[in-house]
Amino acid sequence: MRPLWSRSLAAQIICFMLLALAISQGIGFLISWDERGQALRAAAKGEFFSRTASLARLIEGTPSAIHDGILRASDTSYTRFWLSTEEPRSALEWRQEAREQLAKPLPSLTKPHHDAPGPDKREPEDVSEAAAAITAAVAAPTSWVELPPAAWPLSRPAKFVYLDNSIGMGLAVRLDSGAWLNAAFAKSLHNSIWTSQSAVSLGITAAVLSLIAIGVARSIARPMRRLAGAAEALGRGETVAPLPESGPDDIRQTAEAFNRMQERLQRFVEDRTRMLAAIGHDLRTPLTTLRLRAEFVSDPDIQDKMLKTIAEMETMTEATLAFAREDATAESTRTVNLCALVESLCDDLAELGRDVTFVEGPTINYRCRPDALRRAIRNLVENAVRYGERARVRLVRTADTIDIVVEDDGPGIPNMAMEQVFAPFYRLEHSRNRETGGVGLGLSIARAIARHHGGDILLTNTHPGLRAVVSLPSFDQA
Known part of the structure; x- marks a missing residue:
C-alpha cells in the first residue's frame, strides 16, 4: 500500500504548505530571536544606567548615615550597589568583588535555620540564577570603558565594563563626595520566543492552511476525476457528454483538449463505418452481376465453383460490415444482472440442442452494453460446442476482475496461434472445420467487445480442452 501523501493530492498540498510554513516560521523565529535579544540587552542597559544615575543623585542628596540603608533597599535579585573610597583599577578584581556582592542574599530572599543563633546564620533561598550569571560574567575578561556624559543620564563620565558577552554589565561613577558608587547587573535573560501564544498562533495558521489546501486540492481533483471517468467511459465505447470547459486555464485547456479528442475519435469511427458501408454496398452490385453471369456458364462444375466463391465473398462482405458496426456500436450502457444474462444465454443454446452447462454463481450487477456482451459470450460458447463438443460456463469474481469462463x-489451440486466432478472417486449417467455421470473425468480434468494456479475452489450453476467459474490470460493478 502506498502512503496516503503519495496517493492523495490534498495530502501532498497540505504537506508542502505545512513544510513551507515551518521553513518560513523557522526563518522568522531566527530573525526575531536576534532582534529580540538585542532589544532586551538595550532595554536592560538603559534601565541599569537610569537606575544607577538616580541612585547616585539620591546618595548625593542624603546624609551619609543612611547611605547603607539606601543601597540595601535599592538592591534587587540581579543588581547590587555598593560604595568604595578608591577608584576601581583592575576590571578583573572589580568583577571578583561584583561576584561577591551579587552572591550576598537579599533580606527578602533569606530565612532563618532552626539552629541559627542569630541573623548571621542566614542563607539565600534561591540565588542559583544570579550565581550562574555572575559565574559566566567572571569568565569573560575585558577592560574598563570610559563612558562619556552624553552616553548616560548623568553629566559626568563613568567607568563601564561588560561582565559577559550577553547581558552582564558593571558601572562605577564618582560622587561629589569623592566616593565611588559601584553597580553590578547580572541576569540570565530567557530570550525564548516559543511561548504558548506562539504555539497557538502556529497551530491556527497550520489549521487554516490545511483547510485552504483541502479546498484547493478538491477544486483540482474534482475536474481531474471527472476527466478520468470520462476517459474510461470513452475507452469502453460509451457516449460521453462533453466536459465543462471552465475553471483555471490549465484545467479548461485540458477539458477542451479532451472534448476535441472525443469529437475526432467519433468522427473517425463514423467516417470508417460509412466507408465500409459504402464499400459493402458497392460490392453488392458487381457480385450480383457475377452471379447473373455465372448462370450462363455451361459447365456445371465451373458454375458451381463460381457460385460458391461469390457466396463466400458475399458472406465475408456482410461479416465485415457486421464487425465494423459492432466495433463502432452506439448501444447505451446500463446496469444488468450479469449472472442472469449469461444463464439466459446458456439456457437458450441448450434449448437448441447444444451441450451447454451453466454453473450457478454469485449475483453480480454490472454496467455494460448487454447486447454486445451477450454476442461476445455467445461466440465463445458456440465455438466451444462446435470444436470442443460441449461448453461449461461459470462466473468468477476476483479482487480486480469479473471473469466469465467458458x-x-x-x-x-497451438500456443503459437493463441494471438493469431483473434485476427479477422484467420482460421486454423487443422483444428477447425473449414466448412462450418464461418469466416473467422467470431473471436475478433468477441475480443473487440470485451476490450470496449475495458477488459480482454484470454485463451488457455487445459489438456484436453480450451479455456476462454472474458475478463472484465471489477470497478465497473454497480
Whole structure:
C-alpha cells in the first residue's frame, strides 16, 4: 500500500504548505530571536544606567548615615550597589568583588535555620540564577570603558565594563563626595520566543492552511476525476457528454483538449463505418452481376465453383460490415444482472440442442452494453460446442476482475496461434472445420467487445480442452 501523501493530492498540498510554513516560521523565529535579544540587552542597559544615575543623585542628596540603608533597599535579585573610597583599577578584581556582592542574599530572599543563633546564620533561598550569571560574567575578561556624559543620564563620565558577552554589565561613577558608587547587573535573560501564544498562533495558521489546501486540492481533483471517468467511459465505447470547459486555464485547456479528442475519435469511427458501408454496398452490385453471369456458364462444375466463391465473398462482405458496426456500436450502457444474462444465454443454446452447462454463481450487477456482451459470450460458447463438443460456463469474481469462463473438451489451440486466432478472417486449417467455421470473425468480434468494456479475452489450453476467459474490470460493478 502506498502512503496516503503519495496517493492523495490534498495530502501532498497540505504537506508542502505545512513544510513551507515551518521553513518560513523557522526563518522568522531566527530573525526575531536576534532582534529580540538585542532589544532586551538595550532595554536592560538603559534601565541599569537610569537606575544607577538616580541612585547616585539620591546618595548625593542624603546624609551619609543612611547611605547603607539606601543601597540595601535599592538592591534587587540581579543588581547590587555598593560604595568604595578608591577608584576601581583592575576590571578583573572589580568583577571578583561584583561576584561577591551579587552572591550576598537579599533580606527578602533569606530565612532563618532552626539552629541559627542569630541573623548571621542566614542563607539565600534561591540565588542559583544570579550565581550562574555572575559565574559566566567572571569568565569573560575585558577592560574598563570610559563612558562619556552624553552616553548616560548623568553629566559626568563613568567607568563601564561588560561582565559577559550577553547581558552582564558593571558601572562605577564618582560622587561629589569623592566616593565611588559601584553597580553590578547580572541576569540570565530567557530570550525564548516559543511561548504558548506562539504555539497557538502556529497551530491556527497550520489549521487554516490545511483547510485552504483541502479546498484547493478538491477544486483540482474534482475536474481531474471527472476527466478520468470520462476517459474510461470513452475507452469502453460509451457516449460521453462533453466536459465543462471552465475553471483555471490549465484545467479548461485540458477539458477542451479532451472534448476535441472525443469529437475526432467519433468522427473517425463514423467516417470508417460509412466507408465500409459504402464499400459493402458497392460490392453488392458487381457480385450480383457475377452471379447473373455465372448462370450462363455451361459447365456445371465451373458454375458451381463460381457460385460458391461469390457466396463466400458475399458472406465475408456482410461479416465485415457486421464487425465494423459492432466495433463502432452506439448501444447505451446500463446496469444488468450479469449472472442472469449469461444463464439466459446458456439456457437458450441448450434449448437448441447444444451441450451447454451453466454453473450457478454469485449475483453480480454490472454496467455494460448487454447486447454486445451477450454476442461476445455467445461466440465463445458456440465455438466451444462446435470444436470442443460441449461448453461449461461459470462466473468468477476476483479482487480486480469479473471473469466469465467458458471451457470445452476439444483439442485446444497451438500456443503459437493463441494471438493469431483473434485476427479477422484467420482460421486454423487443422483444428477447425473449414466448412462450418464461418469466416473467422467470431473471436475478433468477441475480443473487440470485451476490450470496449475495458477488459480482454484470454485463451488457455487445459489438456484436453480450451479455456476462454472474458475478463472484465471489477470497478465497473454497480
